[in-house]
Amino acid sequence: MPEIAEVETVRNTLKNMVLNKTIKDVNIIYPKMIESDIKDFKNILIGKKFIDIKRIGKWLIFDLGDYYLLSHLRMEGKYFVKEHNEEINKHEHIIITFTDNTDLRYHDTRKFGRMNLIKKENLNEVEAIKKQGIEPINDNLTKEYLYEKIHKKNLPIKTILLDQTIISGLGNIYADEVLFLSKINPLKKGSDITLDECEMIKKSAKEVIEKAILCGGTTIKSYTSSLGVTGRFQQYLMVHKRENELCKNCNTSIIRIKVGGRSTYYCPNCQK
DNA sequence: AGTGCGACCCGAACGC
DNA sequence: TGCGTTCGGGTCGCAC
Numbered sequence: 001m002p003e004i005a006e007v008e009t010v011r012n013t014l015k016n017m018v019l020n021k022t023i024k025d026v027n028i029i030y031p032k033m034i035e036s037d038i039k040d041f042k043n044i045l046i047g048k049k050f051i052d053i054k055r056i057g058k059w060l061i062f063d064l065g066d067y068y069l070l071s072h073l074r075m076e077g078k079y080f081v082k083e084h085n086e087e088i089n090k091h092e093h094i095i096i097t098f099t100d101n102t103d104l105r106y107h108d109t110r111k112f113g114r115m116n117l118i119k120k121e122n123l124n125e126v127e128a129i130k131k132q133g134i135e136p137i138n139d140n141l142t143k144e145y146l147y148e149k150i151h152k153k154n155l156p157i158k159t160i161l162l163d164q165t166i167i168s169g170l171g172n173i174y175a176d177e178v179l180f181l182s183k184i185n186p187l188k189k190g191s192d193i194t195l196d197e198c199e200m201i202k203k204s205a206k207e208v209i210e211k212a213i214l215c216g217g218t219t220i221k222s223y224t225s226s227l228g229v230t231g232r233f234q235q236y237l238m239v240h241k242r243e244n245e246l247c248k249n250c251n252t253s254i255i256r257i258k259v260g261g262r263s264t265y266y267c268p269n270c271q272k
Numbered sequence: 273a274g275t276g277c278g279a280c281c282c283g284a285a286c287g288c
Numbered sequence: 289t290g291c292g293t294t295c296g297g298g299t300c301g302c303a304c
Contacts, residue, residue, distance in 0.1 A: 113298095172297055261277070
């Protein structure tokens with residue numbers, strides 16, 4: 001998916017486009033995308049406004065006053081703001097129309113994304129939200145917290161970094177980058193990670209995510225954030241998607257392996 | 273409880 | 289040119 005930096009970019013972009021506009025209609029083209037009651041979805045949204053857009057981990061949270069619209073972009077979800085009379089693209093699945101005749105359109109080639117409309121007081125009953133771990137940009141992410149969560153696990157550290165209940169917001173791209181900066185081999189078991197290495201992971205995660213947010217995210221293949229905004233972090237990637245290219249640190253060829261079913265890129269010299 | 277893997281979808285890239 | 293196969297930025301649920 002868009003990872004935390006991409007979601008943050010979408011959030012900031014959309015805040016400038018859709019806040020405080022009254023919703024006049026909702027067109028649900030692909031109902032499976034909605035996890036809450038379909039009828040309620042339309043009825044509740046019409047007449048309301050988005051008064052804010054928040055984010056928890058990779059979840060976008062549209063604030064409707066008494067309700068939240070939760071939106072997870074998964075792999076390829078995007079939002080576009082278009083004039084209502086523009087033709088509907090085949091990958092646009094949910095269309096929210098405002099009284100000024102603009103649309104907020106949810107576009108998702110693979111239809112993996114999900115939305116969930118809930119009463120505000122029920123936010124903490126949403127399992128995925130409740131279980132979110134600590135974000136890299138939060139100072140509560142300490143080496144002690146990480147060590148406690150990691151040191152009894154027999155899984156590769158790469159797999160652990162993708163677990164949203166430990167660190168919230170890292171995906172496949174930034175997990176590889178964090179391990180490179182930390183000089184840790186992606187296959188190293190959680191139980192073999194030292195407290196010092198947890199400190200490295202914590203520092204690297206913060207560094208990578210802060211820089212990626214400043215860049216507006218990364219663009220790989222299909223991902224551009226809403227409104228065609230293209231992330232610029234790609235130029236700073238040290239290992240991800242760089243198989244057979246040379247390590248920017250030591251000139252060794254970057255290699256690609258599978259870890260937990262996910263493509264994983266690393267420098268065999270820097271990350272022993 | 274912890275771990276591994278298929279399923280959810282579709283388009284792009286690749287092999288023949 | 290065309291057809292079949294493989295792969296993927298994420299997460300969930302099921303089986304062991």
